[in-house]
Amino acid sequence: MTKTKGALIGCGFFAVNQMHGWQDLADVEIVAICDRDPERLRIVGEQFGVARRYQSAEEMFADGGFDFVDIATTVGSHRALVELAASHKVPAICQKPFAPTLADAKAMVAAADAAGIPLMIHENFRWQTPILAVKAVLDSGAIGEPFWGRVSFRSGFDVFSGQPYLAKGKRFIIEDLGIHSLDIARFLFGDASRMTARTRRINPDIAGEDVATMLLDHNNGITSIVDVSYASKLPEEPFPETFVEIDGTKGTLRLGKDYKLTVHGREGTVQSVVEPNLLPWASRPWHNIQESVALIQKHWAERLSQGREPDTSGRDNLKTFALVKAAYLSAERGETIAIADLL
Ligand code: NAD
Ligand code: 89Y
Structure with a gap:
């Protein structure tokens, strides 16, 4: 089976749940992780056996080799990271809250649309x-x-x-x-x-x-x-x-x-x-x-493979x-x- 390859940015408090969720999906593999904090990077890398580790998201995207990115950082970095994913035409999931402002969120949806990539907000409740x-x-x-x-x-x-x-x-x-x-x-x-x-x-x-x-x-x-x-x-x-x-x-x-x-x-x-x-x-x-x-990550993987917009897309989450x-x-x-x- 060809696995869908993902990368995750932000190895903090909540990302551990996301890493477990990905591990449970037989057809998805997280091949690279990124965190500015080397200790968080080491802990999550060792816990989930991910060898490719980056302190810079720019460097991780430059190396590439993944089909989507899961952004699990806090809100201040969401816009820059979604725009970075869009500039590399990599489908992206972004944690809630969407962005610091509604104007930022609209810009992120526009960037994803212009790049032709799906954007899902991790609105899991x-x-x-x-x-x-x-x-x-x-x-x-x-x-x-x-x-x-x-x-x-x-x-x-x-x-x-x-x-x-x-x-x-x-x-x-x-x-x-x-x-x-x-x-x-x-x-x-x-x-x-x-x-x-x-x-x-x-x-x-x-x-x-x-x-x-x-x-x-x-x-x-x-x-x-x-x-x-x-x-x-x-x-x-x-x-x-x-x-x-x-x-x-x-x-x-x-x-x-x-x-x-x-x-x-x-x-x-x-x-x-x-x-x-x-x-x-x-x-x-x-x-x-x-x-x-x-469950939301399973939904993302299914919709990504079907080429269909996820239920909690950026467009939906603007509302x-x-x-x-x-x-x-x-x-x-x-x-x-x-x-x-x-x-
Ligand atoms: P956290 O501070 O514990 O972790 C964030 C990590 O991201 C940190 O390790 C930090 O070093 C890293 N980081 C920040 N900016 C970065 C960048 N530009 N490049 C690389 N690494 C960067 O935060 P958390 O509690 O894990 O929360 C993360 C997000 O998850 C928040 O937006 C929060 O609202 C959300 N969250 C969602 C749920 C949910 O149920 N959906 C629950 C809890 C938290
Ligand atoms: O950050 C919050 C979330 O999204 O769910 C619960 C939480 O962890 C604390 O309010």
Whole structure:
């Protein structure tokens, strides 16, 4: 079998999950890795047996020999690295958040289009088993036409020890985590036309907001609430579970703690547990996110071989990223923001 060859840039906290995900795919091989930090490069290179190691992405691209690049660095380097991939006509995956600004994100999509390469944003939360289960219920028509929804992520988990940069940015929870919740809202309820948001910072030791409440008007008439918090001290810590509530014309759906899904319709009430798989390399409580990494990477490999655009392409993710921008603008101005004005 001819394997698709990949290269990965950024060997930090999260990239290890991506490397495991690639290793699980029989038809993909990561042949080169890159990190500015020689120690991170050595650790990941030794753990996954990758001999070609680079401290410079430019040098790695110059040597070539791979069919796609997986960019797992933090946001500041995303635009330069996607443009570098485009200049070498190498298909690229880029981690969320897409870019520092919406203007950068648009430029990245334009660069990929001009080079004729696919660009996928690693927006993996919609690939979580419980979220896929919710989508399947919606698509089955079991609760009729949805008219109201809520996507909720409330936690007191210490994300700062693993990702210290999250405490330093002027923006925090919407850009880092709410971006996933907003994408889930788009995935379940369709594109949104208007955004109204309020934010708070509760933790005095961080620079950005750690609580956000967002109200979305979706194009199809659904109203949704997307609420996120890293300041919620609950009796049972739910990290990293997303809870979902949907009311439809024929029933209701609730995805709650420990992946319990309750669907109430005309035929009665059905309860199930839509727990993610604990992959051999995964660990609780991250296994939900880790499985979604494996699933989105499988999706990329399939779409790359079929020459089809991935579901969370750069073009698609501009619409999620516009919601992020709209939420910050709305909170800052105390106004409702029209999404069409941003795209
Ligand atoms: P990190 O700081 O631990 O790792 C980033 C690595 O990239 C570092 O080792 C750094 O040296 C390297 N790097 C940065 N710029 C570089 C460049 N130009 N060339 C080569 N190497 C470079 O960060 P992290 O926590 O692993 O996060 C990485 C990205 O993953 C972020 O954008 C974050 O938001 C995202 N993330 C996504 C999820 C998810 O579920 N999708 C979860 C966590 C983090
Ligand atoms: O960076 C974030 C993400 O994308 O998922 C969870 C996280 O690691 C912390 O909020």
